[in-house]
Amino acid sequence: xxxxxxxxxxxxxxxxxxxxxxxxxxxxxxxxxxxxxxxxxxxxxxxxxxxxxxxxxxxxxxxxxxxxxxxxxxxxxxxxxxxxxxxxxxxxxxxxxxxxxxxxxxxxxxxxxxxxxxxxxxxxxxxxxxxxxxxxxxxxxxxxxxxxxxxxxxxxxxxxxxxxxxxxxxxxxxxxxxxxxxxxxxxxxxxxxxxxxxxxxxxxxxxxxxxxxxxxxxxxxxxxxxxxxxxxxxxxxxxxxxxxxxxxxxxxxxxxxxxxxxxxxxxxxxxxxxxxxxxxxxxxxxxxxxxxxxxxxxxxxxxxxxxxxxxxxxxxxxxxxxxxxxxxxxxxxxxxxxxxxxxxxxxxxxxxxxxxxxxxxxxxxxxxxxxxxxxxxxxxxxxxxxxxxxxxxxxxxxxxxxxxxxxxxxxx
Amino acid sequence: xxxxxxxxxxxxxxxxxxxxxxxxxxxxxxxxxxxxxxxxxxxxxxxxxxxxxxxxxxxxxxxxxxxxxxxxxxxxxxxxxxxxxxxxxxxxxxxxxxxxxxxxxxxxxxxxxxxxxxxxxxxxxxxxxxxxxxxxxxxxxxxxxxxxxxxxxxxxxxxxxxxxxxxxxxxxxxxxxxxxxxxxxxxxxxxxxxxxxxxxxxxxxxxxxxxxxxxxxxxxxxxxxxxxxxxxxxxxxxxxxxxxxxxxxxxxxxxxxxxxxx
Numbered sequence: 001x002x003x004x005x006x007x008x009x010x011x012x013x014x015x016x017x018x019x020x021x022x023x024x025x026x027x028x029x030x031x032x033x034x035x036x037x038x039x040x041x042x043x044x045x046x047x048x049x050x051x052x053x054x055x056x057x058x059x060x061x062x063x064x065x066x067x068x069x070x071x072x073x074x075x076x077x078x079x080x081x082x083x084x085x086x087x088x089x090x091x092x093x094x095x096x097x098x099x100x101x102x103x104x105x106x107x108x109x110x111x112x113x114x115x116x117x118x119x120x121x122x123x124x125x126x127x128x129x130x131x132x133x134x135x136x137x138x139x140x141x142x143x144x145x146x147x148x149x150x151x152x153x154x155x156x157x158x159x160x161x162x163x164x165x166x167x168x169x170x171x172x173x174x175x176x177x178x179x180x181x182x183x184x185x186x187x188x189x190x191x192x193x194x195x196x197x198x199x200x201x202x203x204x205x206x207x208x209x210x211x212x213x214x215x216x217x218x219x220x221x222x223x224x225x226x227x228x229x230x231x232x233x234x235x236x237x238x239x240x241x242x243x244x245x246x247x248x249x250x251x252x253x254x255x256x257x258x259x260x261x262x263x264x265x266x267x268x269x270x271x272x273x274x275x276x277x278x279x280x281x282x283x284x285x286x287x288x289x290x291x292x293x294x295x296x297x298x299x300x301x302x303x304x305x306x307x308x309x310x311x312x313x314x315x316x317x318x319x320x321x322x323x324x325x326x327x328x329x330x331x332x333x334x335x336x337x338x339x340x341x342x343x344x345x346x347x348x349x350x351x352x353x354x355x356x357x358x359x360x361x362x363x364x365x366x367x368x369x370x371x372x373x374x375x376x377x378x379x380x381x382x383x384x385x386x387x388x389x390x391x392x393x394x395x396x397x398x399x400x401x402x403x404x405x406x407x408x409x410x411x412x
Numbered sequence: 413x414x415x416x417x418x419x420x421x422x423x424x425x426x427x428x429x430x431x432x433x434x435x436x437x438x439x440x441x442x443x444x445x446x447x448x449x450x451x452x453x454x455x456x457x458x459x460x461x462x463x464x465x466x467x468x469x470x471x472x473x474x475x476x477x478x479x480x481x482x483x484x485x486x487x488x489x490x491x492x493x494x495x496x497x498x499x500x501x502x503x504x505x506x507x508x509x510x511x512x513x514x515x516x517x518x519x520x521x522x523x524x525x526x527x528x529x530x531x532x533x534x535x536x537x538x539x540x541x542x543x544x545x546x547x548x549x550x551x552x553x554x555x556x557x558x559x560x561x562x563x564x565x566x567x568x569x570x571x572x573x574x575x576x577x578x579x580x581x582x583x584x585x586x587x588x589x590x591x592x593x594x595x596x597x598x599x600x601x602x603x604x605x606x607x608x609x610x611x612x613x614x615x616x617x618x619x620x621x622x623x624x625x626x627x628x629x630x631x632x633x634x635x636x637x638x639x640x641x642x643x644x645x646x647x648x649x650x651x652x653x654x655x656x657x658x659x660x661x662x663x664x665x666x667x668x669x670x671x672x673x674x
Binding site: 333 | 447448455458459462463466480500501502503504505525528529530
């Protein structure tokens with residue numbers, strides 16, 4: 001096939017798909033971005049907040065997004081874990097700060113809290129301005145067929161696009177993944193989380209705090225203006241029931257249990273509950289297909305850890321495709337895609353381990369490594385006894401990262 | 413192309429044809445492009461040598477290293493091109509590529525695969541001496557990769573490929589050194605222990621030292637750089653450039669713009 005419509009077709013323009021499109025367009029690739037959202041329609045209400053860790057922030061810097069949203073984030077300056085046990089007040093705690101980052105650049109913080117809606121708007125705007133990205137929206141993926149040298153992508157309106165590579169950035173139910181015949185492994189932990197935004201009565205100073213109680217962890221993540229995003233993990237049923245109560249009733253319950261830890265809290269906005277489940281695709285790639293973000297794995301809902309894992313997919317795939325292209329190799333061929341699969345398999349496994357560890361934390365209050373709990377949750381990363389290694393994992397700032405997550409990103 | 417094949421068939425001297433070698437690779441031709449197949453080690457090795465070729469060409473010709481097609485406008489000869497594992501990337505990087513291989517089957521595989529990928533490459537069944545006799549215009553870059561250890565008369569072959577390089581042009585040769593380490597790794601290790609390649613793919617006595625590769629090039633008027641080693645790391649299962657030239661190495665040679673000058 002002599003002429004293709006595009007080099008890389010990406011389905012899904014959420015944070016993973018849009019940032020991948022921007023990163024690859026920046027490297028000189030021609031991209032077609034297929035998104036189901038109607039750009040003319042009003043944005044869906046979305047009250048989610050993401051904890052964007054250092055490595056992810058570097059990626060957003062590299063693709064020119066960070067500068068547009070920096071004024072709208074709450075910098076994360078610390079992570080504090082308090083061991084509740086039976087009488088948690090005054091119990092030993094552990095604190096990680098900005099200075100615990102290894103390979104820290106001047107002024108870097110552990111991360112940034114950002115509203116989902118702000119991040120998406122900035123990404124949409126940048127995609128619009130990028131000449132190398134052709135956006136098709138609203139448009140729905142209906143199927144794909146890999147052929148020698150290219151893949152043909154079919155849309156619901158009957159049109160078709162030929163590309164070197166198809167990327168599925170289309171969420172946990174990923175139609176691209178299904179079309180590629182990639183199966184998923186799932187695990188339900190029998191736990192759920194209650195989530196809401198609250199107004200705090202005391203300044204949070206940019207510190208994310210986590211309390212371990214025998215019933216499960218309770219966490220507050222700092223938002224702008226002394227607000228916080230709280231997450232309370234409990235056995236399935238309890239968070240669901242809590243979310244159905246009135247804000248006043250929930251406030252009474254929260255303040256009764258956690259006022260000594262977090263100060264008085266006032267519910268601000270809608271409340272919700274989410275099951276703690278893990279879903280991992282058996283493969284990150286298929287014939288001329290690669291998966292990124294929730295299409296590859298769904299970690300639900302650990303303060304945006306799914307988002308950070310998705311950004312690591314983006315950085316890894318960008319590195320592999322740029323290197324393949326520099327060597328003159330076919331970016332969509334198995335030689336190139338297998339490197340992406342290898343790069344990401346380890347992280348997928350550690351995410352799985354972390355969730356299993358969270359599961360164990362619910363039932364074990366004898367652990368030597370209790371301070372590690374918060375990082376298990378906040379970082380969804382490997383459990384390690386090394387303090388700095390942990391801080392590095394929590395913030396994704398270890399030195400062996402793809403170029404997009406290295407601060408001194410060269411752009412090539 | 414047919415005319416050209418007839419020319420080579422009628423060629424009176426054929427120092428690069430070794431009938432047994434040609435038959436061996438023809439049998440393997442269909443598997444050239446399977447990254448998990450018999451040529452898996454070559455696919456693993458490929459990115460390192462491609463990166464080296466790109467960087468060397470960019471610095472030699474003063475090209476834009478950040479360009480996606482830095483080799484645009486250059487004529488590249490890939491001698492012993494096999495299934496096109498190097499010809500295709502060179503074409504993607506912008507070069508006008510001529511790929512030559514003694515095996516018809518390899519050329520047919522390479523042509524089919526390049527067409528599927530939308531690449532225009534001048535693949536020809538033939539030999540270096542055949543190109544010379546056909547009077548082709550000398551090339552900007554001659555790639556002489558993993559082939560000299562398979563030919564019948566290496567010195568004549570190197571001389572012929574040197575004659576295909578224009579003044580100011582660049583040759584990159586790659587082969588296996590004749591050292592005990594190469595015997596242990598490339599023959600015992602790769603063919604018998606790891607089964608990367610079918611036993612009999614290489615013949616140790618045909619391996620050449622860097623000096624043996626450089627000598628005929630220098631006699632043909634080329635200037636040669638120090639050999640560049642390429643090493644395999646079994647832990648990471650990957651190849652990288654190294655200072656160790658005892659097993660795999662690459663040799664860069666340049667034809668001065670004016671004879672005897674620099």
